[in-house]
Amino acid sequence: MVKLTIDGKEVEVREGTNIIEAARRLGIEVPHYCYHPGLSIAGQCRLCMVELGNNPRPQIGCNTQVAEGMVVRTDTPKVLETRQSIMEFHLINHPLDCPVCDQAGECWLQIYYMKHGLYEPRMVDEKVHKPKAVPLGSHVILDAERCILCSRCVRFCDEITGTGELGIFDRGDHSEIGLFPGRELANPYSANVIDICPVGALTDRDFRFAVRVWYLDTAKSICPGCSRGCNIEVHVNVRRPHHNQGRRVARLKPRFNAEVNRWWICDAGRYGGKFVDDASRLGAPARGRGEAAIEVGWEEMIPLIASQLRRYRPDEIGVLASPNMANEDLFLLRRLVDHLRLIHVDFRVPPRTPGDEDRILIKADKNANTRGAELIGLGPRPGGLDAHGMLRAARERRIKCLWVFHHDLLASAWPEAEVGEALRAVECFIYQGSNSNGVSTAAHYVLPSAAWVERDGTFTNFEGRVQRFWKAVDPLGLSLADWEILGRIGEAFGLGAPPARAEDCFKALAASAAPFAGLSYRELKDTGKVVAA
Amino acid sequence: MNARGAVKVEFTPEQLVEVRRLQGLYPDRRAALLPVLQLVQDVFGHISLEAEEYVAGLFDLSPAHVHEVVTFYTLFFREPKGRHVISVCHNLTCHLLGAQQVLTHLKKRLGVEVGGTTPDGRVTLLSVECLCACEIAPMLQVDDRYEGNLSGEKVDRILDGLA
Numbered sequence: 001m002v003k004l005t006i007d008g009k010e011v012e013v014r015e016g017t018n019i020i021e022a023a024r025r026l027g028i029e030v031p032h033y034c035y036h037p038g039l040s041i042a043g044q045c046r047l048c049m050v051e052l053g054n055n056p057r058p059q060i061g062c063n064t065q066v067a068e069g070m071v072v073r074t075d076t077p078k079v080l081e082t083r084q085s086i087m088e089f090h091l092i093n094h095p096l097d098c099p100v101c102d103q104a105g106e107c108w109l110q111i112y113y114m115k116h117g118l119y120e121p122r123m124v125d126e127k128v129h130k131p132k133a134v135p136l137g138s139h140v141i142l143d144a145e146r147c148i149l150c151s152r153c154v155r156f157c158d159e160i161t162g163t164g165e166l167g168i169f170d171r172g173d174h175s176e177i178g179l180f181p182g183r184e185l186a187n188p189y190s191a192n193v194i195d196i197c198p199v200g201a202l203t204d205r206d207f208r209f210a211v212r213v214w215y216l217d218t219a220k221s222i223c224p225g226c227s228r229g230c231n232i233e234v235h236v237n238v239r240r241p242h243h244n245q246g247r248r249v250a251r252l253k254p255r256f257n258a259e260v261n262r263w264w265i266c267d268a269g270r271y272g273g274k275f276v277d278d279a280s281r282l283g284a285p286a287r288g289r290g291e292a293a294i295e296v297g298w299e300e301m302i303p304l305i306a307s308q309l310r311r312y313r314p315d316e317i318g319v320l321a322s323p324n325m326a327n328e329d330l331f332l333l334r335r336l337v338d339h340l341r342l343i344h345v346d347f348r349v350p351p352r353t354p355g356d357e358d359r360i361l362i363k364a365d366k367n368a369n370t371r372g373a374e375l376i377g378l379g380p381r382p383g384g385l386d387a388h389g390m391l392r393a394a395r396e397r398r399i400k401c402l403w404v405f406h407h408d409l410l411a412s413a414w415p416e417a418e419v420g421e422a423l424r425a426v427e428c429f430i431y432q433g434s435n436s437n438g439v440s441t442a443a444h445y446v447l448p449s450a451a452w453v454e455r456d457g458t459f460t461n462f463e464g465r466v467q468r469f470w471k472a473v474d475p476l477g478l479s480l481a482d483w484e485i486l487g488r489i490g491e492a493f494g495l496g497a498p499p500a501r502a503e504d505c506f507k508a509l510a511a512s513a514a515p516f517a518g519l520s521y522r523e524l525k526d527t528g529k530v531v532a533a
Numbered sequence: 534m535n536a537r538g539a540v541k542v543e544f545t546p547e548q549l550v551e552v553r554r555l556q557g558l559y560p561d562r563r564a565a566l567l568p569v570l571q572l573v574q575d576v577f578g579h580i581s582l583e584a585e586e587y588v589a590g591l592f593d594l595s596p597a598h599v600h601e602v603v604t605f606y607t608l609f610f611r612e613p614k615g616r617h618v619i620s621v622c623h624n625l626t627c628h629l630l631g632a633q634q635v636l637t638h639l640k641k642r643l644g645v646e647v648g649g650t651t652p653d654g655r656v657t658l659l660s661v662e663c664l665c666a667c668e669i670a671p672m673l674q675v676d677d678r679y680e681g682n683l684s685g686e687k688v689d690r691i692l693d694g695l696a
Contacts, residue, residue: 164595169604180596182584 004070013075019061019072020048030074030114031083033090033198034150035062038263039159040217042151045090047112048072049082058082076146076233083116090148091121093128094199101146103200105213128173136166136183138200140194141265143177147201153177153193160264161360163187178202188362191271195253202319206271207251208242211237219472219527220255222459224324224368226270228361229461230254230261231527234273234453234472243281248473249275249453256529264339266362273453276476280435282448283477289444298478298488305445307456308401308428308491314341318390318399321347321435323367324404326457327466330376331513336490343384344399347366347373349519350413363462368452372396372460375515375531388414394422401428405482406449410438432485449482456502458524459482460531467528468521542577542584553592563592566602570609579610607647607661615657616648617695624663627671635671635683636660642692655695 003012006023013022013166020030021037032135033045041063043303049058051073058079072109073079090109098104130144154166156175169178177184185193194204205331216235228235237243237250244250252273254265255324275281285301286293296304309317319342321333330347337345347370373379380386385393391414393399402423409419430441434451460466475481483505487498499505501520510516515531522528544552552569556562569591573584574615580603582596589596603609621639623632636647643651643658666672669681673691680691 158595163599167595167597167601169601171605178597180585180600183596 002066002070002503003069004066004072005339006072007075013066015066017066019064019066019479020049020089023050023061023074025071028074030061031108031116032062033100033108033148034152036152036155036196036263039152039155041197042155045148045150047083047084047086047090049079049086051076051079065173080116083112086422087113087116087124088118092123093145094148095106095127096222096305097474102203102208107200108198109200113529114153122281129141130176135178135205136202137193139205139271141205141208142177142183143201143203144178146178146199147178149175149360150198150200151303152196152198153202155195156189156193156246157185158190161187161189164488165356166193188266188268188358189264190361191267191515192254195263198370204251210247211240211242211250215239216241216250217472219453219470221252221453221472222368223252223265223269223272224459225266225272225366226355227365227367227370227462228260229368229459229465229467229528230265230269230361231257231467234263234271235471238473243365247274249273249276252383255526259527260461260467261361264361266360268362270480275435276451276453278435280437281451281476281479282434282436282440282446283479285448285478286446287444290441294370295488299478300397301445301447302406302488302492304428305447305460305489308445308495309340309403311490312401312428315343316396316400317342317346318385318402320349320390320402320404320407321345321372321373323365323373324406325369325373325482326452326455326469327372327376327460327509328457329368330373331485331509332483332486332490332499333503334376334378335377335495336493337381339493339495343392344390345378345384346380346387346390347378349407349409352411352413364461368461369424369459371462371464372458372466373466376509376513391419391422394426397425400426402426402444403432404435404439405428408437408439432482434479440494448477448479449483449485450479454479455481457483458521459526463530464515464517465528465530466516466524468524468526536559540549542581542612544576546574556592561605563594566594566599567606568572570599570603576610578589579613581611591696610657611649613654615654616672617655617676618657618659620646620659620661620673621665622631622662622664622670622674623660626667630670631655631683632671634685635673635688638685642689656692 002015003010007028008027011022011026013064020032020035030048032048043060043063048061050061051058053071073501079157132143132145134142136142157166158164165179165183168175195201216237219234221232221234223232233253233255235250236248238248252270254263256263284295285298286295286485288294319337355366390399394402410416429443430445431440432447432449434449440446452469453472455471458466458468491498510519539655542576555568559565569588573580585599586596589599605630640657644655645651645658647660648673649657664674666679671683672681
């Protein structure tokens with residue numbers, strides 16, 4: 001450990017720490033553009049100048065490692081004047097059209113200019129013009145005039161994905177970020193360059209000009225796209241419902257978790273939340289197939305489901321849970337299954353095409369909570385059938401009541417004809433899920449689930465890390481969180497009043513399932529905890 | 534050999550030996566990128582995008598990073614150039630002593646603008662910053678040779694001497 005003084009305050013940090021990070025520990029922000037803790041140091045933007053001891057010239061904080069007894073000042077007139085000059089340089093060719101720039105509101109040129117701007121610009125010459133609105137790939141668009149050449153995006157493609165698509169071409173005031181002619185920015189993590197771009201040079205083709213960022217509300221969440229469980233932030237637009245074509249989820253952004261995803265998420269996850277505002281969302285409980293379907297209220301639906309479950313012997317009922325349900329949902333389902341002594345229970349459905357996987361973040365298992373379903377025990381009971389077995393038994397009329405959660409079985413690895421036959425053969429088919437699909441249209445009863453951003457809960461990732469996600473927006477229509485639906489059905493079977501909050505379900509889970517013993521929402525904090533394997 | 538566009542970029546085994554030698558000279562072999570690009574330009578006349586990709590392969594670099602280097606230096610030609618390159622200095626001393634007249638004369642004689650190449654592929658005309666020979670201003674560089682104290686007649690003599 002190394003002890004040093006920054007702006008008169010002592011701090012002890014690990015050897016090798018740079019001055020920006022050491023100052024951050026004291027709550028002192030050293031302005032910077034090119035430095036990013038996840039990337040190599042470029043020393044390109046020159047904004048992080050600080051004074052060291054009696055050294056007459058300010059030095060960059062990003063590339064200066066701490067030393068014992070070092071005296072750093074980040075607030076002297078010389079430092080402030082230097083910042084102002086550097087900002088002046090950065091803005092020489094930068095357009096002054098923040099009102100029409102999509103980055104406005106989250107632009108570090110704006111933020112630092114408020115504090116360190118010159119306000120009386122001295123530039124009288126014509127600005128250098130460069131290409132604008134250049135698509136770099138399917139997600140990223142470049143405005144070369146807004147670029148300050150910090151090279152974060154170049155380093156990201158070199159160091160994180162190893163794909164090296166981007167470079168800084170030409171020189172002097174003609175320098176610009178670009179792709180090798182004819183190539184595309186098409187790596188599976190491409191949109192992270194939008195997050196790390198400190199200015200409006202790289203923006204998101206999906207998000208730009210959809211909503212102003214200051215209208216967004218945010219909630220901490222977990223990406224449900226695969227079993228990695230990347231930590232994310234959900235940005236929702238509810239204050240300007242007429243913007244963004246009614247899409248409430250405006251965008252998903254990575255949230256730092258040193259143990260899971262660091263600063264990044266993959267593009268598949270980032271753009272995978274569209275189903276939440278899709279036209280296929282189920283908005284109300286319904287009974288009756290196809291054209292004959294009629295919407296009913298929950299107060300009518302819950303007793304209907306309970307009476308259906310009572311009509312059949314336990315070995316005539318199959319339950320196909322989903323590895324995308326939260327731990328809270330799975331626990332209440334498990335409780336109900338145990339109470340009814342059902343034996344045909346499973347959650348595994350093989351995908352039609354095996355998922356892709358890499359050595360960065362992407363996992364082949366495209367379900368958020370497979371590990372949770374394993375730990376909570378949603379597999380077949382002794383003598384019970386697995387998912388495939390249940391379908392066969394349904395075709396043979398041995399299973400008469402089938403309750404499927406979320407799965408689109410027609411998009412699974414099993415032959416469509418077999419699945420279709422099974423679904424037609426059962427006397428009572430209950431579908432519970434957030435979106436309609438080929439399976440839901442065949443159901444006698446449809447129970448609409450809230451999407452993950454519409455409720456609280458936890459997922460257990462592939463390495464057994466239990467992570468919380470928070471409600472970002474109200475459930476669509478009459479949809480309810482799966483645990484709420486299951487709690488009400490449980491009540492109909494005398495399992496007590498339904499839990500009031502997701503946290504109550506988790507408490508009950510922690511009290512009854514050994515791997516979760518001792519855990520609580522408070523204990524999980526923002527970044528989760530690994531349960532005993 | 535540098536018929537526009539259709540040059541197959543590949544070094545001979547002997548040239549590849551030279552590439553390996555250059556790469557071995559430095560602790561980080563990437564440092565040999567400049568001399569290897571010069572070799573490309575010597576052999577193929579200019580550095581095409583295909584050549585950049587070929588060189589990227591020799592260094593296990595992404596083509597974008599080779600493109601960075603090629604676009605940074607003005608002495609790398611990205612388009613086929615003439616058999617001879619004339620670079621007229623336009624910096625202060627030469628400017629004061631008549632570089633503009635020299636350039637105007639050359640443009641008229643060659644029938645090309647700055648940056649252009651004569652249709653017969655004989656000469657490429659450039660206008661450049663200081664070549665460090667103010668004592669003979671106004672001056673120009675023709676291929677590897679400096680010519681100074683220029684006048685209209687001297688420029689004509691230089692042009693007549695070019696094959």
